[in-house]
Amino acid sequence: MVDSQNAEDSIACFSPGLAGIPVAESAVSYVDGKKGYLEYRGIDIEQLAEKSSFEESSYLLLYGELPTAKELKAFDEKLKHHRRIKFRIRDMMKCFPESAHPMDSLQATVAALGMFYPFPTNLEGELDKETIDSVCVNLISKMPTLVAAHARMRHGDDPIAPRDDLSHAANFYYMLTGDEPYPLTERILDVAFIVHAEHEMNASTFSALVTASTHADPYTSISAAIGALSGPLHGGANEDVLHMLDEIGSVDNVEDYFNRKLAKREKFAGLGHRVYKTKDPRATLLQKLYVELTEKVGVDTTYEIARQIEKLSRSTLGAKGVCPNVDFYSGIVYRKMGIPTDLFTPIFAIARVSGWLAHWKEQLGQGRIYRPSQIYTGKYGQSYVPVEER
Ligand SMILES: CC(=O)SCCNC(=O)CCNC(=O)[C@H](O)C(C)(C)COP(=O)(O)OP(=O)(O)OC[C@H]1O[C@@H](n2cnc3c(N)ncnc32)[C@H](O)[C@@H]1OP(=O)(O)O
Ligand SMILES: O=C([O-])CC(=O)C(=O)O
Numbered sequence: 532m533v534d535s536q537n538a539e540d541s542i543a544c545f546s547p548g549l550a551g552i553p554v555a556e557s558a559v560s561y562v563d564g565k566k567g568y569l570e571y572r573g574i575d576i577e578q579l580a581e582k583s584s585f586e587e588s589s590y591l592l593l594y595g596e597l598p599t600a601k602e603l604k605a606f607d608e609k610l611k612h613h614r615r616i617k618f619r620i621r622d623m624m625k626c627f628p629e630s631a632h633p634m635d636s637l638q639a640t641v642a643a644l645g646m647f648y649p650f651p652t653n654l655e656g657e658l659d660k661e662t663i664d665s666v667c668v669n670l671i672s673k674m675p676t677l678v679a680a681h682a683r684m685r686h687g688d689d690p691i692a693p694r695d696d697l698s699h700a701a702n703f704y705y706m707l708t709g710d711e712p713y714p715l716t717e718r719i720l721d722v723a724f725i726v727h728a729e730h731e732m733n734a735s736t737f738s739a740l741v742t743a744s745t746h747a748d749p750y751t752s753i754s755a756a757i758g759a760l761s762g763p764l765h766g767g768a769n770e771d772v773l774h775m776l777d778e779i780g781s782v783d784n785v786e787d788y789f790n791r792k793l794a795k796r797e798k799f800a801g802l803g804h805r806v807y808k809t810k811d812p813r814a815t816l817l818q819k820l821y822v823e824l825t826e827k828v829g830v831d832t833t834y835e836i837a838r839q840i841e842k843l844s845r846s847t848l849g850a851k852g853v854c855p856n857v858d859f860y861s862g863i864v865y866r867k868m869g870i871p872t873d874l875f876t877p878i879f880a881i882a883r884v885s886g887w888l889a890h891w892k893e894q895l896g897q898g899r900i901y902r903p904s905q906i907y908t909g910k911y912g913q914s915y916v917p918v919e920e921r
Contacts, residue, residue, distance in 0.1 A: 545906055550805065554737065555898070559592060559889045560729045564806035569813065571729055572596070580816050585699050585724035586610060589885035592729050593667055593892060606668075613672035614693035614702065616640075617647055621680055621690060629685045633877045634761035636681040637674070638754050644673065645750025658895060666749045667888045674884050675699065678877040679706035700724055703881065708869070716868055719820045723864060726813040727857065727879050729886030731806075735760040739887045740894055741901040749891055756887045757880050763800065766883070768858035769875040771800035773866060776833045776840075785839040793847055801859030802844055808852030817860040824867050834863050 546552050561570045569576040572591050579588050590598045590606050598606060620640055627636050648669060651658065680690035683706075691706045700721035704712040712720065730736070739756035743749065760766035779788045792799065804811060821834060841855055848854075862875045870878070 548805070554732060554901070555740065555890075555894065557731065557890060557893060558595065559886065559893060560731045562731055562806050564804070564808055567807055567809040567812050567815075569730070576726060576812055577816065579725050580722045583725060585721050585728065585882065585885075588725045588728055589671055592885050592889040609664075609668045610672045610699060611693075611695040611702075613669050614676050614695070616644075616673055616676050616680065620644065620647075620677070621684070624677075624681050624684055627681070627685070631681075631685070632761070633678060633681055633685075633873050634757060634767070634880070637677055637877050637880060638757040638761070640677045640681070641670070641674070641750055641757060642754035644669070645748050645754075648750065650748040650750070663892055663895065667885075667892070670749070670753055670884050670888060671699075674881045675703035676706060678874065678881060679703060682707055682871070682874055704868075707874075712868075715824065719824055719864065720868070722820055723817065723861060723878070724882040726816050727861070727882035729883070729889065730857075734762075734765050735883065736887055736890050740890055740898065743891050743894060744898050744901045749888070752891060753884060753887055756883075760880055760883065761876055766858070766876045766879040768800045768856070769862045769879060770872055772837070772859055773833070773862040773872050773875070775800050776836045776863075779836050779840075781832060782835050782839055785836055786843065789840060789843045789847075799840065799844065801856060802840075802848065803853040804856045807854065807856065810854045811856045811859075813857040814855040814859050817857070817864055821860060821864045821867065824864060831867075833866065837863060 544552070559572065561573070562568070571579060571588060572595055574591070574597075579591075583591070586607050587598060587603055590603060620643060623643060624636060624640060627639070648666070650662070650666060676690075676693055683690050691709055693702050693706055695702075697705055697711070698717065698721065701712050701717045704710070704716065704720060735756040738759035739752045742755040743752040763771050779785055789799075822830065825831070825834075837860065841859070844853060844855075861879070862872065865875050865878060866872065
């Protein structure tokens, strides 16, 4: 029986990729895609990049206001206290194939964390603040440790234990390399974390919220978000940008490569965005960080190739609003710090977990289960045919 009224309602609202369809009310962040402007809790991302730290910006996202000095100290201490991971999680990682992508490892280990920190799944009643806070702190604290431990163990190196005298950014760099970063490296990594921390209703945040709307536990929800972030149309694009720049190899090859790809109507990694129709403000900030990082040594070929692509895209794709997004310049910054290409998206996840959790907290106890509709395009009323008659 066809419910034609139902089908018509669905058709009236159908928007491929949910483009332009609001799926939640949220006060976490605001994007003006025409102006290329982004705010976390009403504060411009440029100000946060210049003046804040990842720890402080995470507090802002989670609690809605900038912390007082006392609140920030307490939050920072909690983050430092929870950096260690269980030895069983480390042992589990040792069993992953050496070739495993670090995003797959991260997704699996975050899901596994949920087994060690059970969370009430019946969310009908009030959840106490401490339970919610401890989940947020645990995940933000442990994600860098999970990424660094896997990155080392896949090469047969021992993981490096976290240090509680280092900032979130410096400690991650230390656990990855065994060295404390120079102050400029620490600052640049910190700013990269800040600008990646949140971006309203993107695909990974939506995945987290869809999963959480079933009252699945937050570790499962964040694991779902990590899976969505890994795709090359989303966070995975930062890795693909570097593959593209490496493939081009020299500034002389850019024009030919660009025109060939354009003629085939292929997409360029790191360009285009559902919301921004101008250059993503985070791309501008990351580009500045790269220039700052290379001030003494000068920019390298990879950056020159990227700039040339940006220039060519302006005259060919600019009218469509296809411009550099956050993923276009981030990898160039990380490579300059000596970070392997397949860790670029995990670094995005280390930062974005604060935004995912801010949305998870906001939705707790108020969201309905996400259950959209579909437009059925199949057959109706078919008779079953026994196998011998087919
Ligand atoms: C953190 C992030 O997730 S930022 C985004 C990271 N992703 C990437 O960099 C991957 C490359 N970019 C893309 O694939 C897309 O721009 C997305 C996925 C980001 C956005 O997709 P949508 O909003 O669905 O845009 P859609 O794919 O419909 O593109 C609209 C038009 O711009 C063109 N376009 C979009 N992105 C690109 C690109 N990277 N290169 C060339 N053309 C592009 C499309 O071909 C399309 O043109 P048409 O109207 O002539 O057919
Ligand atoms: O908003 C989006 O669709 C993607 C994005 O830029 C992000 O998640 O940072």
